[in-house]
Amino acid sequence: MTTKEYIKEHEEKFLNDLFGIIRIPSISAESEHKADMQKTAEYWRDHLLSLGIEKAEVMPSTGNPIVYGEHIIDPNAKTVLVYGHYDVMPVAPLELWDQPDPFEPVIKDGYIWARGADDDKGQSMIQAKGLETAMALGYLKCNVKFIFEGEEEIGSAALYPFLEEHKDLLKADFIFVSDTSMLSPEVPSMTSGLRGLCYWDIEVEGPNRDLHSGIYGGTVANPINELCKIISKIVDENGHITVPGFYDDVVEMTADEREMNKQIPFSSEEFCKSIGVPAEQGEKGFNTPERRGSRPCFDVCGIWGGHMGEGSKTIIPSKAHAKISTRLVANQDHEKIAKLMVDYIEKIAPKTVKVNVKVSHGGQAYLCPIDLPAYQVAEKAIEKAFGKRPLAVRSGGSIPIIAGFERILGIKSILMGFGLETNGIHSPNENMPLDMWFKGIETVAEFYKLFGTGN
């Protein structure tokens, strides 16, 4: 029996298993669902055991419980650690859903409609059903561990200490994650990178009170003028960040990655139209898909000072403020970048004002080298199910826990996601196309068929 045939035969059962977990409204952001979190974790434990996984349990954490499972077929074989999350986003406003109950899945027009159909119950179940298929067909040649958390949508606060505490238990060769998206079924892709972040608060302090701009204008530094000058000096006319040492650790794209980047379907016109801008703008020498995922950038996220109300007030304000951020790429260390920026701003700030730059927070970037054996197996599995080699796409956003896995457990994650941009995650009418879901299961099963001894 082929993988496809096995899945075809079990379609109804697979869907019912998914629907069972979708029906529990495990909204982590709403405290009245506390009992549902426990219930969902127990559903997963029972379901993993039902697949024939030798051990599965609901473990306490500092927050919602964490489901751990393991299936060790050979202590000397490779070990895959599957990560997913069983919590979902809130559903309000209910009236924007086309179905009365977002937790009662509906199959319509070739889609599964429900909160969690994609993020991440649908995708986690792809992992479970893929493994089930692989086990049934005798593909499995590696050990598998599972970790499903219940707080991804509210920041994974409990997972970090859990990882620290259970490093041995969670030992694996890599982490397998289905919680991201593909470009489209016709242009399959994997997320090979995530950007990191560094965020600062700047305060520029001038006179000890707002001054009359007639009496003092032209004689003292204006904190807003100076803040603007500082900000304008951080990026040059080529879109390059001027902070000394800023690019030192940036891992440049390989020729293969740049080649794949070119194949990403992208229309400048549609891109600009979708966000209502006259033209793109970014670092010279790179196109928009490259700039988005593979290049760091500098953005002011907020600025304020002086008179912000109606009419005019002729003052030199006492203070000006900004919240500034950089997105980072591997292997930029956010703590190192944080310090470089502080040093630079202190260096370029005029002596006529007091400038206070505080590091607000940061997160590491993540990069999965596309020559990593497990990544290459995943590529082949996708090619088998989707008919095309997936493009490696570095994503512009951040998934902090992925960098957390690397930092705490010291291992890479393979981000093999089966979502689509149109799936409406976090929004009303969340959905998952049925064919993507079944192809996802097939991909995971094919992965296990290809992975094991030898890679």
Next chain:
Amino acid sequence: MTTKEYIKEHEEKFLNDLFGIIRIPSISAESEHKADMQKTAEYWRDHLLSLGIEKAEVMPSTGNPIVYGEHIIDPNAKTVLVYGHYDVMPVAPLELWDQPDPFEPVIKDGYIWARGADDDKGQSMIQAKGLETAMALGYLKCNVKFIFEGEEEIGSAALYPFLEEHKDLLKADFIFVSDTSMLSPEVPSMTSGLRGLCYWDIEVEGPNRDLHSGIYGGTVANPINELCKIISKIVDENGHITVPGFYDDVVEMTADEREMNKQIPFSSEEFCKSIGVPAEQGEKGFNTPERRGSRPCFDVCGIWGGHMGEGSKTIIPSKAHAKISTRLVANQDHEKIAKLMVDYIEKIAPKTVKVNVKVSHGGQAYLCPIDLPAYQVAEKAIEKAFGKRPLAVRSGGSIPIIAGFERILGIKSILMGFGLETNGIHSPNENMPLDMWFKGIETVAEFYKLFGTGN
């Protein structure tokens, strides 16, 4: 009898005349004092007539009444138009005054304490008593007109149309104003210039909504980044405004003025300490007193955009805003400057955002050439009363009505003020040193003695 002797002899009477007008609480900003405005105007009319002025009347305006008086001794002689205002500022908070009633003048420690003791009842009465003295001693060789308004503290809205309507009535050779300050009795000065103003609102519009800075960072122009760049390009590293044509009409200081500027008592250390800044900053080639009054400047009065609350929000904001202003000096035309700035910003703005610059308002600068005959007579009169030639000081602020006189009536104003910075105008415990007040009267009388046929 000398001028001094005459004034000495009439001290009590002069003070009583002043106290009479101070006692009417003519607060223009408070509508419950409407009747007091009429009462004060009538007091002035009666008082002018009591001096022997041949004609004085309370004239209606679109706001509070305006007092007009004239004393024509010879249709071929020069004519002085004395301007003053009879309205005063509110007095709250009452508990900060050392006297129970700010409208019941107190003489203590050599000062007159009361609302209006300086601004402008005290100073207007200097003009009236100076003329009274001049008339009594037979000094008067010119015609005199009076115009006292009742809305200076709330913007003089009614005065502008009044001037337009009564151009013929108000015909004069110059306007004589006592409503400004001197540096000190030891360093007498006259205000020879006032700065103008131009004020704009800028809006920089980027994407049609706030964007996720991870997904879009580095691919589109950030409106705050761009606004900061625009602002930073308006002033160069020498503190020079870069707008083409901006300085074309600036009247440079004469050598005499620069020489006088050097004599203005000024301590950088005290200046910085008083406003809590580490150092001065301004246009290269000029010192602080020069920068304040004789040079234009550019200040951002307010800026805002994006996330201004607590914590961090990783966005590229849709819009950014600023309120920007320039202080202008003669003969910069605020309407011309308004357009130059708009053109410049539109030129330097990147094509990746929409930039909207709107002119908010403006006002002309004022310059009294210090070689104007009436100015030079005023200088001599001050020298006679104070023992020193007064320094010509260009002030950093604006008195819109002074530019209005020049624009509508086509004549210059001589700003011969006897206030001191320590007089607390607009504040609790407003005061006027008795010796300044009497010296002011002497100066005005000496002015009339020197001015007339020949100048």
